[in-house]
Amino acid sequence: MSNHSHPAPPIVLTIAGFDPCCGAGTAADLKTIAAHNCYGIAAVTALTVQSTQGVKSVHVTAAATLRAEIEALLEDSTVAAVKIGMLGNRANAGVVAELVERFKLPNVVLDPVLKSSTGDVELLDAAGVKFLREELLKRVALATPNVPEAEALLGIEIRDVTAMEAAAKLLVERGAHAALVKGGHLEKPVDVLYDGTEAARFEGERVRGENTHGSGCTLSSAIAAQLAQGKHLREAVLLAKVYVQKAMQHAYPIGKGPGPLNHFFRTQAESAPRGVHAEELHPVQVPPAEP
């Protein structure tokens, strides 16, 4: 007997590292998935010791444990999309590639996390990078590297948008079904999506401030959540980019370093909070639609 009068929402699996300050990694993914009204489940590839001030150490999950985590989940639930983030090492990347194939997982979005955002901590070992490039890439619906990650994966230099388009096409030649190369570090931020047929540029606004911790994780899990709900790739990317931008605009500080995005900016504004005073709320200001 059960009260299954409420149907389950689409289930999105995140395979990622755990960030205790919850701005990035598993927790950011789960918040993003929930904010899109999907249900998130999570295999943890590593525990990290970190605060908003940076990653202090990384404790990669044993491959056998990661395998058991994912198998237990997939034997129990049917997932509509998968987000892959930090993998840690070659062994874990191998487990993930094998299980993606064995369970024929749909809508796999790979955010190829290689280093911490400060750049000084390795989040995937060299053998893992090679495996990702040669094997895992073939099994994903979309890869979402930023420019430095695309450079590292492809062994090329990317200086402008034309080179970003070339990189996206190269990633698809290497086997990814589609690639989104993110140029957030460029003077005028622009992302390039190549879906195997055509390239599209997404021009964004630079959000002032430094509360961008976890924006890459958030973008890839937002895309996965949109794909889980049946959106086409291009619309999924567009909607996810808007979500990330708004979540950055509503960010707040929770530590001494770059703060997390505010993943629940929408529902916070819409819901009647319990125990929170009205003046503590920040209504979402929706700009008038432009022609």
Next chain:
Amino acid sequence: MSNHSHPAPPIVLTIAGFDPCCGAGTAADLKTIAAHNCYGIAAVTALTVQSTQGVKSVHVTAAATLRAEIEALLEDSTVAAVKIGMLGNRANAGVVAELVERFKLPNVVLDPVLKSSTGDVELLDAAGVKFLREELLKRVALATPNVPEAEALLGIEIRDVTAMEAAAKLLVERGAHAALVKGGHLEKPVDVLYDGTEAARFEGERVRGENTHGSGCTLSSAIAAQLAQGKHLREAVLLAKVYVQKAMQHAYPIGKGPGPLNHFFRTQAESAPRGVHAEELHPVQVPPAEP
């Protein structure tokens, strides 16, 4: 330079084990904390392999890693409340007790998780149970055992509400500032709160169905979130119980076993359909696709 125009909400720290199906443990706590418009940060005491069908194995975090996780968080952020769940072993319980004391953590709610809900997997070792009873209990604002946990902690048998009241008082004599003994397994579910001065009974409705996975985790983190927002203990418990009951009523199946609570039932009901609202779309311009 930062966009700190949005002040941070109260920060609630959860110290708990990670459940990959996200109905219990860390993920349930973080969802609960977010649903209360607080910001959750999390120290992971163990990775578990589990699905809705039960816990298959437990991989306890090394005490030095747990210590580093918590220290990194507390040196970076000021927390308004703490929820302690699964600890795994004596070493981790010791780390937590020491850090609660050193950082003078406020509003500590201890959910003394001892076994998996199916009862067959130990989630705190025997030395940990002893330490919890003799040392950790003294450092908490509230302990929230269910009847079997209270029996195990106190070495007594609890058969009725009168015995629950006696147990709650005993837990306070042992050092807890207050105790909530949960009688969800009784024929007519009732919880007993003893705050050091008087006992109060909270009579609940039995929610039909079996989607109760993580209800204990959810209750204790909801109480912590209410305390973080300045609620008095009795009101915090009442509001948290209402929240858990509603979240159970809105539960849905996500696997073959007992499903998770629906932690976001409020905002889901109130928010617009899935996805991004059309008016939010204006900032990203998509130029026509290029060939």
